[in-house]
Amino acid sequence: MSAAREESRVPGREPLTAPVEDYLKAIYAIGRGSGAAATNEIAQRLALAPASVSGMVRRLADQGLLAYERYHGVKLTESGRRAALRTLRRHRVIEAYLAEALGYPWDRVHEEAERLEHAASDELVDRMAATIGEPEVDPHGAPIPTKDGSVDETEYTSLADLAVGASGVVVRVADEDPEMLRYLGELSILPGKRITVRSRAPYDGPITLGSGRQEISIGPALASHVLVAPLADRAGKRG
Amino acid sequence: MSAAREESRVPGREPLTAPVEDYLKAIYAIGRGSGAAATNEIAQRLALAPASVSGMVRRLADQGLLAYERYHGVKLTESGRRAALRTLRRHRVIEAYLAEALGYPWDRVHEEAERLEHAASDELVDRMAATIGEPEVDPHGAPIPTKDGSVDETEYTSLADLAVGASGVVVRVADEDPEMLRYLGELSILPGKRITVRSRAPYDGPITLGSGRQEISIGPALASHVLVAPLADRAGKRG
DNA sequence: GAAATAAGTTAGTATGCCCTAACTTTTACC
DNA sequence: GGTAAAAGTTAGGGCATACTAACTTATTTC
Structure with missing residues (x-):
């Protein structure tokens, strides 16, 4: 005291x-x-x-x-x-x-x-x-x-802005929303994970990702909370 | 309200x-x-x-x-x-x-x-x-x-209240004063230490303790901040 | 047991941070 | 480039916690 x-x-x-x-x-x-x-x-x-x-x-x-x-x-x-x-x-x-x-x-x-x-x-x-x-x-x-x-x-690219075909390594995710973090964890979208954008549905639709040997699909709202370091292989950003 | x-x-x-x-x-x-x-x-x-x-x-x-x-x-x-x-x-x-x-x-x-x-x-x-x-x-x-x-x-006995000749194990020291704690540390008056009261000078004078193989002397103000569990060998409390 | 002292309380004020309501400035749009 | 909407500000309060000064109650002392 x-x-x-x-x-x-x-x-x-x-x-x-x-x-x-x-x-x-x-x-x-x-x-x-x-x-x-x-x-x-x-x-x-x-x-x-x-x-x-x-x-x-x-x-x-x-x-x-x-x-x-x-x-x-x-x-x-x-x-x-x-x-x-x-x-x-x-x-x-x-x-x-x-x-x-x-x-x-x-x-x-x-x-x-x-x-x-x-x-x-x-x-x-x-x-x-x-x-x-x-x-x-x-x-x-x-x-x-x-x-x-x-x-x-460093300003990284949001996963929501990564072009189809582009690959990147997840470097960071938004930290405030526990539920979102648990969901990302389930999908194993974690810092260090390498992902590739396989496709994007139009009108801000779901984004399909290759991640490890699985393929997953997430909405753009979630994707915008995931920052990636793009890998220089095929494509760059999307406007 | x-x-x-x-x-x-x-x-x-x-x-x-x-x-x-x-x-x-x-x-x-x-x-x-x-x-x-x-x-x-x-x-x-x-x-x-x-x-x-x-x-x-x-x-x-x-x-x-x-x-x-x-x-x-x-x-x-x-x-x-x-x-x-x-x-x-x-x-x-x-x-x-x-x-x-x-x-x-x-x-x-x-x-x-x-x-x-x-x-x-x-x-x-x-x-x-x-x-x-x-x-x-x-x-x-x-x-x-x-x-x-x-x-x-449990209410323990203060070292200041331990009679000459009595032994005890230090169980607790006051925690708020860093300087005092450093000093007690130097004297190795630490929880677990077994000590014996060898003598007390009159008029609230210094208390001499046997502690391990050394003999040390502390004032009553300091002693009052050290609580001991008395060991039943020779003497009990004082005062 | 009354006066002196100690202990405790109330009154009034301050500070930090928040709010709502009402006003002002900036910006955006035709 | 004037006006409506958006953005930002001031005014006026509230609550929690602290303070000082002045007052009241309890305790001690002779």
């Missing part, structure tokens, strides 16, 4: 609140690399009212974490970007650790990490990473930022 | 906030077994103003977690006790896990656990416990409550 509640800082990090870290993560995810994040999109990702975002965004700008121009969205400052990447590192290392060291199924690591990322110190996260061999990606294939704040920001 | 709040439950636990969990832990620690907890003592443990405690205590009573009589302190209800023990289990399992699985030094597990206990799900805590073999005590020797809410509440 803590006496001396004083500062209660987490070692190696300014004491950002959980909501603030969530805002920064969301803004990073939206404007990855460059673009500005729209108030409405932040609100949607965080399941908040746009008005709430306006208020918070102003405070974050005052703290120097965001560059904010009224009516024109926000961008992370360098300091904001660093804070976002620290949180992202925490999140993904925790996900990887839960899966690797504690046998968590990949569809449930996200939710647990979502809470732990705000409580774990950098030291804990670094120990976790070391214990499981400094992984470079989380269980869904998302790259883990390094301690010094760099990330692989 | 407040009634049951819906959303965002942590699996297997009512959605208590971090402050509430801290209050319950503190109240449990104060009145362990029976007694009522005084407002001032709660305030001191949590490093809060007494007025803040009055306010919170009323709300917790409204929620059925405390029995509260104005001007006469509080006691945990059965529901409050269960909640306190869940948090305590989380705390101690996490401490044990950090030490065992991640190589944390015993003087730093407390602080980290203090934050994680509010974010970890019961499932995570149970997986941690299973992974390190269902420990019964944390690294400082404190008993870990079981999932179904029972704890060993």
Whole structure:
């Protein structure tokens, strides 16, 4: 039980609140690399009212974490970007650790990490990473930022955009929806899996894939959540 | 005013906030077994103003977690006790896990656990416990409550109360002060260690101990933070 | 057992973060 | 290029938790 509640800082990090870290993560995810994040999109990702975002965004700008121009969205400052990447590192290392060291199924690591990322110190996260061999990606294939704040920001191709005949290796799947993850698991569409687009039905219809020795068929909504590294054999992207 | 709040439950636990969990832990620690907890003592443990405690205590009573009589302190209800023990289990399992699985030094597990206990799900805590073999005590020797809410509440003797000539096994040390823990570590006064009181200087002076093949001397303030299970050989308690 | 002291409470205020309702600015379209 | 729709903002509240200052109740002391 803590006496001396004083500062209660987490070692190696300014004491950002959980909501603030969530805002920064969301803004990073939206404007990855460059673009500005729209108030409405932040609100949607965080399941908040746009008005709430306006208020918070102003405070974050005052703290120097965001560059904010009224009516024109926000961008992370360098300091904001660093804070976002620290949180992202925490999140993904925790996900990887839960899966690797504690046998968590990949569809449930996200939710647990979502809470732990705000409580774990950098030291804990670094120990976790070391214990499981400094992984470079989380269980869904998302790259883990390094301690010094760099990330692989390669933009991969969505499976929904891969042309018929093209092959690729699944590098990453969206991590938030447990049901979707379980389904992808059943189909064994997992990071590392090599797949080939065999056919696409018209009007955004099902996509048929060759994957290993089996053939499977998925809808475009699902396909859009699967990112692949195209293999240079026959075809490229589809417009 | 407040009634049951819906959303965002942590699996297997009512959605208590971090402050509430801290209050319950503190109240449990104060009145362990029976007694009522005084407002001032709660305030001191949590490093809060007494007025803040009055306010919170009323709300917790409204929620059925405390029995509260104005001007006469509080006691945990059965529901409050269960909640306190869940948090305590989380705390101690996490401490044990950090030490065992991640190589944390015993003087730093407390602080980290203090934050994680509010974010970890019961499932995570149970997986941690299973992974390190269902420990019964944390690294400082404190008993870990079981999932179904029972704890060993044995009251041990403080080393400060052990009579000259008496022997005992260290079962537990206070866990909050890292510096003290490092010092105890240097002296290798650790849970499991067998010690004998060789002499006591008068006027609350230093206590000389035989411990293994060495002889060490500690002050009564430190000794009061070391709990021992007396061995029935020569003498009993003092005072 | 009354006065002094300690302990505890209420009142009023602050902060962080959220909401809805109403208003303003930007954008998109004919 | 003016107007409707979309996007964003401000105004005004609410809730949880904390604080200080002032008041009340309980306990101690002579």
